[in-house]
Structures are given as C-alpha cells and as structure tokens.
C-alpha cells in the first residue's frame with residue numbers, strides 16, 4: 523500500500539525525506555502525463571475546502587490541482603456566508619464537509635486546527651495554513667521549486683528574509699530544509715526574528731545564522747526566499763509601522779546577487795519585491811506558484827489512491 527493513502531497532512535515534520543522525495547517523483551510524473559491520463563487519477567473524487575482566512579493561490583491551486591487529475595472541489599472560502607456566522611462550531615462544519623467530500627483542506631487562524639479537525643473528520647485532512655504555525659503544502663512546493671530550478675537542494679546557500687516571526691511558510695520550509703545539507707541565512711528586523719521556541723528544534727537538523735543585514739549575505743546566496751510582513755498578525759499596528767518596508771528587493775540589489783541566484787516568494791507580495799524584478803531570469807515566484815498546483819495534485823493523487831498512480 524502507498525504510505526500516503528488516507529493520510530492526514532498536518533505538518534512538514536511528519537514527512538521524512540523519502541516521503542518528500544516520493545511526492546517530488548510523483549509531481550514529475552503528473553507534469554509528464556498526458557492530460558487525459560492525468561484526469562483518470564482522481565476521477566469522480568471530491569475535495570472539500572474550508573478557508574477561515576483569506577487565500578488566493580492555495581485555494582485556487584488545490585482547486586486547479588483537483589480538476590487537473592479529474593476530480594472536483596466544493597467548499598467555503600468566505601466564512602461570512604457559512605453557518606459559522608450562526609454559531610456553528612468548527613467541529614460540526616468539518617464533520618459536514620467530510621461527509622460531502624473525499625479529502626478535506628483546511629485553513630484556519632488557530633495553530634493546531636487541522637489536528638483538531640482530523641479528530642472529527644471522517645476523511646483525511648490537509649493543513650493549508652494554521653495560524654503562524656505551519657503551511658506544509660507550501661513547503662513541499664517551495665522545496666520542489668528549488669530542486670527544479672537549481673537541479674539540487676544539497677549544497678545550496680539559502681537566504682530567508684522578511685517576517686520570520688509570524689510567517690508560517692518559513693517554519694514549514696525550515697523543517698523541510700532540515701532534511702538536506704544546506705546553509706541558511708535568516709535575515710529579518712530584530713523584532714521579527716524567528717521564534718525561539720522553534721529554533722531549539724530546528725537547530726538540531728539545520729545550519730543557520732541570523733542577521734538583520736541583507737547586504738552582508740546577498741552576494742553568496744543561491745536562493746533568496748522573500749516573505750511579506752504579516753500585518754494582520756501584529757498585536758499592535760504601531761509595531762507593524764516600525765518594520766513596514768524594511769527590505770525591498772529591487773534592481774540595485776539584483777546587481778549584487780550571484781548571476782544564477784533565484785528569487786522565491788510564497789506570495790502575496792506587498793512591496794518587498796519591486797515589479798521590475800518580475801521579468802528577470804532570477805524571479806521564479808510565478809513558476810513556484812505553478813509548481814504548487816502540480817505538487818498538490820501529486821499529493822492528492824497519493825492520498826486518494828491506495829496503490830498510488
């Protein structure tokens with residue numbers, strides 16, 4: 523049996539390297555398959571999504587992924603139009619959605635929400651972003667993008683810049699990178715450094731340094747992963763205003779980078795990457811978004827087919 527069959531995906535920490543690599547292999551397979559063969563993979567299956575926080579790419583890419591493998595999706599992305607507004611509990615909403623679908627995708631403001639959902643769901647649950655904690659499918663997509671665009675992950679110098687305190691994609695990515703032999707430079711304003719409760723665990727499997735200066739590291743990086751300042755997660759607007767616009771990747775900075783350094787971003791971007799970067803060969807964030815559809819299709823195909831595809 524394929525080990526992903528009916529598996530919940532809460533955290534990237536639950537996926538050992540062999541399993542990550544298996545998802546990458548199946549993603550390559552999905553990308554190579556003829557569209558009509560691809561549509562056989564989840565023919566007649568339904569994905570149910572519940573998004574309690576805004577999303578563009580994650581929800582649409584799950585939708586597009588499911589359609590590309592022959593399934594369909596239904597769900598709630600605007601919680602104000604659901605019975606949650608009438609006081610329905612998360613447990614009941616999840617339970618109902620799991621009756622109508624074969625796999626459930628949940629985004630929620632609370633850490634631990636997907637683990638809770640899995641307790642009441644009759645179907646496997648995929649965490650599509652839980653509070654400031656984790657975003658495992660984004661990390662799968664990020665690692666796949668690095669592998670595709672740099673042809674390897676081991677041996678790379680990777681800079682991660684921006685809001686390292688509240689950005690959940692960063693935590694999942696760091697745990698994912700812990701499976702590889704990489705050097706990581708964490709770059710953020712002092713007040714947005716990575717949370718110390720997490721560094722304890724990450725330190726055991728990853729080499730990283732922390733700094734506030736991008737200039738110090740810019741010329742040595744193979745990958746620059748940029749994140750937005752997570753305005754909505756600041757308890758105090760004043761604190762946000764102090765760090766807003768701390769780093770902007772523009773053409774002047776590009777000149778200092780290695781010629782083949784790739785620039786990634788989970789998106790949405792606010793002002794941290796100038797639009798003039800978009801047409802350079804270094805910008806890979808739109809490719810990254812596209813790979814997100816294929817990695818999610820591979821994951822869904824594995825979760826919903828006992829013997830893989």
Ligand code: NCD
Nearest residue numbers: 579580651691750788789790
């Ligand atoms: C990220 C998220 O929701 O955590 N977005 C995404 O899923 N691509 C990043 C962000 O919101 O900054």
